[in-house]
Amino acid sequence: MDRISPDFLTCPIDPPPEKGPSASDADDAEKTTGEQPKPNPFTSDQPPVSPLPRKGRRLWPWIVALTVVLLAIAIVPPGIALVRAGLAAQAAQSSLKSAERNIREMDVEAAKRDVAAASASLDTFREALRGVGFWRDVPGIGTQIRAFEDAAGAGVGTLDSASELLQVASVVVDALRGGSEAAAGVSSTGVAPTRSFNDLSKEEKRDLLRKLDAQLPRLRLARDKMDLALELWNRVPQDRLASPVRNALAPFAAVIPMLQRSLTEAIPLIEVLVPMAGYPEPRHYLMALQNADEIRPGGGFIGTIGFMTWDAGDQPTFLFMDVYSIDNPVSGVWKETPPEPLQRYLGSTNWFLRDANWSPDFPTSAEKVLDFFVRESEMQLHGPLPARPTTFLALEPGFFESLLRLTGPIEVDGETYSSEDFFEKLEFQVEVGWHQQGIPVEKRKEVVSKIGDAIRARMFALPASRWPEILDLVTQALERKQILIYSQDADLQQLFDRRGWSGRTTATDGDYLQVVDANLAALKTDGAMEKRVRYEVDATESSRPIRATVTLTYRNTAKGFSDYRYTRYRSYTRVYVPEGSEFLSSKGAMKDDLNKTGNRVIPGTVDVMHDLGKTVFGAFWSVEPGATGELSFTYRLPPDIAYRLVDGEYRLDWQKQPGVDDMELTLDLSFGKNILSATPSEEEERWGDARYQVETDSLVDRTFVTTF
Numbered sequence: 001m002d003r004i005s006p007d008f009l010t011c012p013i014d015p016p017p018e019k020g021p022s023a024s025d026a027d028d029a030e031k032t033t034g035e036q037p038k039p040n041p042f043t044s045d046q047p048p049v050s051p052l053p054r055k056g057r058r059l060w061p062w063i064v065a066l067t068v069v070l071l072a073i074a075i076v077p078p079g080i081a082l083v084r085a086g087l088a089a090q091a092a093q094s095s096l097k098s099a100e101r102n103i104r105e106m107d108v109e110a111a112k113r114d115v116a117a118a119s120a121s122l123d124t125f126r127e128a129l130r131g132v133g134f135w136r137d138v139p140g141i142g143t144q145i146r147a148f149e150d151a152a153g154a155g156v157g158t159l160d161s162a163s164e165l166l167q168v169a170s171v172v173v174d175a176l177r178g179g180s181e182a183a184a185g186v187s188s189t190g191v192a193p194t195r196s197f198n199d200l201s202k203e204e205k206r207d208l209l210r211k212l213d214a215q216l217p218r219l220r221l222a223r224d225k226m227d228l229a230l231e232l233w234n235r236v237p238q239d240r241l242a243s244p245v246r247n248a249l250a251p252f253a254a255v256i257p258m259l260q261r262s263l264t265e266a267i268p269l270i271e272v273l274v275p276m277a278g279y280p281e282p283r284h285y286l287m288a289l290q291n292a293d294e295i296r297p298g299g300g301f302i303g304t305i306g307f308m309t310w311d312a313g314d315q316p317t318f319l320f321m322d323v324y325s326i327d328n329p330v331s332g333v334w335k336e337t338p339p340e341p342l343q344r345y346l347g348s349t350n351w352f353l354r355d356a357n358w359s360p361d362f363p364t365s366a367e368k369v370l371d372f373f374v375r376e377s378e379m380q381l382h383g384p385l386p387a388r389p390t391t392f393l394a395l396e397p398g399f400f401e402s403l404l405r406l407t408g409p410i411e412v413d414g415e416t417y418s419s420e421d422f423f424e425k426l427e428f429q430v431e432v433g434w435h436q437q438g439i440p441v442e443k444r445k446e447v448v449s450k451i452g453d454a455i456r457a458r459m460f461a462l463p464a465s466r467w468p469e470i471l472d473l474v475t476q477a478l479e480r481k482q483i484l485i486y487s488q489d490a491d492l493q494q495l496f497d498r499r500g501w502s503g504r505t506t507a508t509d510g511d512y513l514q515v516v517d518a519n520l521a522a523l524k525t526d527g528a529m530e531k532r533v534r535y536e537v538d539a540t541e542s543s544r545p546i547r548a549t550v551t552l553t554y555r556n557t558a559k560g561f562s563d564y565r566y567t568r569y570r571s572y573t574r575v576y577v578p579e580g581s582e583f584l585s586s587k588g589a590m591k592d593d594l595n596k597t598g599n600r601v602i603p604g605t606v607d608v609m610h611d612l613g614k615t616v617f618g619a620f621w622s623v624e625p626g627a628t629g630e631l632s633f634t635y636r637l638p639p640d641i642a643y644r645l646v647d648g649e650y651r652l653d654w655q656k657q658p659g660v661d662d663m664e665l666t667l668d669l670s671f672g673k674n675i676l677s678a679t680p681s682e683e684e685e686r687w688g689d690a691r692y693q694v695e696t697d698s699l700v701d702r703t704f705v706t707t708f
Helices: 023-033 054-104 108-137 141-175 180-185 202-235 243-248 250-276 324-330 340-346 362-381 397-407 422-436 446-461 464-479 490-499 639-646
Strands: 283-296 299-311 314-322 391-395 410-412 415-417 483-487 511-516 529-539 547-556 569-578 582-587 607-611 614-623 628-636 649-654 664-671 677-679 691-697 702-707
Touching: 054 108, 202 250, 250 464, 250 490, 283 314, 283 362, 283 397, 283 422, 299 362, 299 446, 314 324, 314 446, 324 362, 340 569, 340 614, 362 391, 362 483, 397 422, 397 446, 397 464, 410 446, 415 422, 422 446, 464 483, 483 490, 511 529, 511 547, 547 569, 547 614, 569 628, 582 614, 614 628, 639 649, 649 664, 664 702, 691 702
Parallel strands: 283 391, 511 649, 529 664
Antiparallel strands: 283 299, 299 314, 391 483, 410 415, 511 569, 529 547, 547 628, 569 614, 582 628, 607 614, 649 702, 664 691, 677 702
């Protein structure tokens, strides 16, 4: 019977099951094919797997979609934020490179725009990082993001300080903008890079100083911002920054310490430069050329005195004169008792301006020099000076040699003076040449004023692009005490002291050493002396006081006695050590030189004094041409230094004598325990023991620190 198709309207939902194959059929199939028959799910003993419910099938796409949406929310916005941050960092880097180019080309305004653009890019960088959401709290990733934010914060602080510095630079550039006399040299930026100080009118100089003075508060604020920026930058974990971001922020790593150094140097220079240039009030200077070949405690012998006035950058007065033109006219009426060594070894019965720099503390000597100059001058004038100097400048030969290296040789009265032979030729002219040329004795040092005028003209003619070289040269000379400054203006003097430019004897709570020579009737023999100082400390036994020995070994390289320059060396030498030191013994002190004692060495006495908050040992000694002499002092250091050793530290402050630039210093310090660290460091092969051995020079003041 034919089967009838079911009617879905009348038939049941489930159709009758079809008849499956029989067991015999399965056996036949196995025999025929050799294959096992496939199990029938409808006849298998295993329960059938239920299909996914229809409702579950509807939810699954929504679950997938929701997961995708959540992942997109978690990843896409932070990803976009990071892309924005990366682009902003690259933009900041590009702007900084452009600023660097524009600064080199003296286009300060363009550089300021570049810095502003870089700062804006960093603001964008920080804003973009705020869009990363919860990723800030994810370990590892969050650390990286916070490091980026700290780096950006340091960068913004740096750029704020850079903007202030550029503002000051723009003030200087504005002062150099072309006038009619410089129009031909004006570049596309409106600045004449070849314009010099001489090109500025008196009004332009005053305006420049006024603007620099007005910028100081902003610069001080910029310095504070820079300190904060450096602190932020040092907190950034540099090793954890991703390479692309680290490369983008690399300019900040380079510019932050450089900018901090520039601010540190620029602020005190401007603080000093503005008032010293005579703004807002004129300033009157007394100057001394101190001859270091005839050393005196406060520098070289004062052979030449100068007078100078600065009035808002203009210099209406600049002249030099022989010191004897001030001393000699009052010799019959001037009455000042000289220091005892000047009486004993120089035969002085009166104390004049030329010998006034007897104290190694320059402010003390400077005050005496100013006092003697004013009073001796007013004796001659029989009335008050029209313009009394309130600031004293002492200049050593090394400074002029550096100036001539900068300006090149100069020619005066047919003679060429260079950095290599300047002082030798000048010394010959004022000691011998004037007589051979028939120049009156009172005019023998007019050549000094001519040389000063020639050097000053060269300096003022240097283009603005070389002004930084002048500042570097002057700063170096101040650090080396080739220039010393003292002012009766207390605020200005405080600035000099703070920078270490005043030659003041420093107070210290550790060990201290200064060797102070005074050439007494030895002509210019300091120029032929090789000077070595050896300082030994024995602190190996904590149960006994610390012993110290200072040994001076001086060689007189002169080949004989010269008419005007070299002879036997005669010095009253003082050694300044910590207050409370106890003198033990000395070797080498002499009663006088061999010529005065019948060619026999007669031992002299050692003076023990107290001066400038120090204990002082003083003695006379002499060294013949071609010979080597030795003078030593042995003493106990005060207990305070031993206490500091117990606490694990030793400190020695060594102050150079002004004018003595080539003295060799050797330290040989023995302690009872191994040294953990030392500044400056010994040579590496000397590390790891209880002995500190270093060799150095007297070019600048030095501090030595060891810890245990």
